[in-house]
Amino acid sequence: MSIPVFTKSFIRNVVTKVGGVYIHVPFCKKRCIYCDFYSTTSGFEWKRSYISALKREMRLRRSEIDFSRVPSLYIGGGTPSQLPSDLLIELFQTAKDNFTLSEGAEVTIEVNPDDVTPSLIDALRQTPVNRISMGVQTFRDEMLRFLNRRHTSEQALQAVQLFRDAGYGNISLDLIYGLPSQTFEAWTCDVQQLLKLSVPHLSAYALSYENGTPLYKMLQGGEVSEASDELSWRMYEYLMDETKASGYEHYEISNFAKPGMRARHNSSYWDGSPYLGLGPGAHSYDGDNVRRSNNTSLEEYVSAIADVPHQLEVLSREEQYDELIMTRLRTASGLYLRALTPEQESYCLQMAEQHLCWGNLIREGDILRLSRKGIFISNSVISDLMC
Ligand code: SF4
Structure with missing residues (x-):
C-alpha cells in the first residue's frame, strides 16, 4: 500500500539535489538458489510491457531529481542482459529522452556471463554503457551448478575477454565466499583466478541464507550447513591480503578497486547522496529522511495507471543516525x-x-x-x- 501523504515532501527534498539513477530490470532466465532479489522468469511480452511502464514511471518522477546532470546510471536486476537487444536500446533511449548524463557519468550494466555474445556487445555499443558488472560467484563448475547459476567458469572467462576485445575495460566481477562445502583451498583458487584477470573492480560477499530462498530451506532441512565464523574470517582475511598485494584499495567492506576505479554509483549509497530508483522493487532515497520502495510486483508495475505502487518511509532522527553509522562505517x-x-x-x-x-x-x-x-x-x- 502506498502512503501518498508523504509524496510531496519526498519530491521537495530530492528535487534540488543531484543524484544517481538506478533502473531495476526484474527478469531472470532462472533463479539462483541463494537469491532474494526481486525478479521473475516471465517471458518476452512482459519485457515489452515493462519497458512501456518504465517510460511512464520516468516521465512521472522526473521532477524528483535534478535530471539535467545525472552523475551515474546503474542498470541492475534481475538480469538486464536478459532484455532483447531492441528493448535494451529502447531502455537507454527512454533514459536519454528523460534525463541528461553529466560529462564523464558512470553508466553500469549488470550482465550474466552466458548472455555475453557479440550481439549483446553490439547492442551495448549503441548505449552510453561504460562499465560492466558481472556475477561470477565462483570458478568451480560443480558449485555453479549447485547454485543454479546458468554459466560455467569458462563462460565467465570468455565474457571478460569479449568485453575487453570490444574496448570495455571497466569491469567489475563478483565472488561469493562461505559457500556450502567450500574449503579454504577452493576459495584461494577462486581468488587467484579472479586476480589473474586483473579487472579494475571486485566485490566479494559472504553467502547469506535469506529466508524464503531454496538455499534457506536446504539449511533448515539440514542438507547444507553454514561456513563457520572461523573459516569465513580466514577466507575474508585471505581476500584482503591478496587484493592489497595486487594493488586494490579496500574501500568498502565488500568492495575493492584499483586506484581511481571505485564504483561511483554504489559509493553514493554509502555517502548519503540521493538516488532515484525506477522499476519494480527499486529503492529511492531523498538524501535526507525519506526512502521509497516500489512494490515488488511486475504485474502491479505494468498495470499502474498513475504512480507506481510503492511504500514511503520517513526516517526518525534516531533512524537517520543509525543509517549514518551503518553506511559510513x-x-x-x-x-x-x-x-x-x-x-x-x-x-x-x-x-x-x-x-x-x-x-x-x-x-x-x-x-x-x-x-x-x-x-x-x-x-x-x-x-x-x-x-
Ligand atoms: S541471476 Fe542474479 S538476480 Fe537472477 S536469481 Fe541469480 S543472483 Fe538473483
Whole structure:
C-alpha cells in the first residue's frame, strides 16, 4: 500500500539535489538458489510491457531529481542482459529522452556471463554503457551448478575477454565466499583466478541464507550447513591480503578497486547522496529522511495507471543516525563525526569507547573508522554504536 501523504515532501527534498539513477530490470532466465532479489522468469511480452511502464514511471518522477546532470546510471536486476537487444536500446533511449548524463557519468550494466555474445556487445555499443558488472560467484563448475547459476567458469572467462576485445575495460566481477562445502583451498583458487584477470573492480560477499530462498530451506532441512565464523574470517582475511598485494584499495567492506576505479554509483549509497530508483522493487532515497520502495510486483508495475505502487518511509532522527553509522562505517573513509549533532556525537563516542580501547575502531581527528581487526566483527561493532 502506498502512503501518498508523504509524496510531496519526498519530491521537495530530492528535487534540488543531484543524484544517481538506478533502473531495476526484474527478469531472470532462472533463479539462483541463494537469491532474494526481486525478479521473475516471465517471458518476452512482459519485457515489452515493462519497458512501456518504465517510460511512464520516468516521465512521472522526473521532477524528483535534478535530471539535467545525472552523475551515474546503474542498470541492475534481475538480469538486464536478459532484455532483447531492441528493448535494451529502447531502455537507454527512454533514459536519454528523460534525463541528461553529466560529462564523464558512470553508466553500469549488470550482465550474466552466458548472455555475453557479440550481439549483446553490439547492442551495448549503441548505449552510453561504460562499465560492466558481472556475477561470477565462483570458478568451480560443480558449485555453479549447485547454485543454479546458468554459466560455467569458462563462460565467465570468455565474457571478460569479449568485453575487453570490444574496448570495455571497466569491469567489475563478483565472488561469493562461505559457500556450502567450500574449503579454504577452493576459495584461494577462486581468488587467484579472479586476480589473474586483473579487472579494475571486485566485490566479494559472504553467502547469506535469506529466508524464503531454496538455499534457506536446504539449511533448515539440514542438507547444507553454514561456513563457520572461523573459516569465513580466514577466507575474508585471505581476500584482503591478496587484493592489497595486487594493488586494490579496500574501500568498502565488500568492495575493492584499483586506484581511481571505485564504483561511483554504489559509493553514493554509502555517502548519503540521493538516488532515484525506477522499476519494480527499486529503492529511492531523498538524501535526507525519506526512502521509497516500489512494490515488488511486475504485474502491479505494468498495470499502474498513475504512480507506481510503492511504500514511503520517513526516517526518525534516531533512524537517520543509525543509517549514518551503518553506511559510513562500512567504508574506508569512515564516519565524519561532524556530520552528527553534538548529542549524537557524544552518544556515538560513548558507545565507541570500548571498541576504541580494544582496537576495533580507530579515531583520527573527526573521523571514526573500523580497524582491520574491527572489520571482521563489523556487524557487532556497528550495532553497538546504533541507537
Ligand atoms: S541471476 Fe542474479 S538476480 Fe537472477 S536469481 Fe541469480 S543472483 Fe538473483
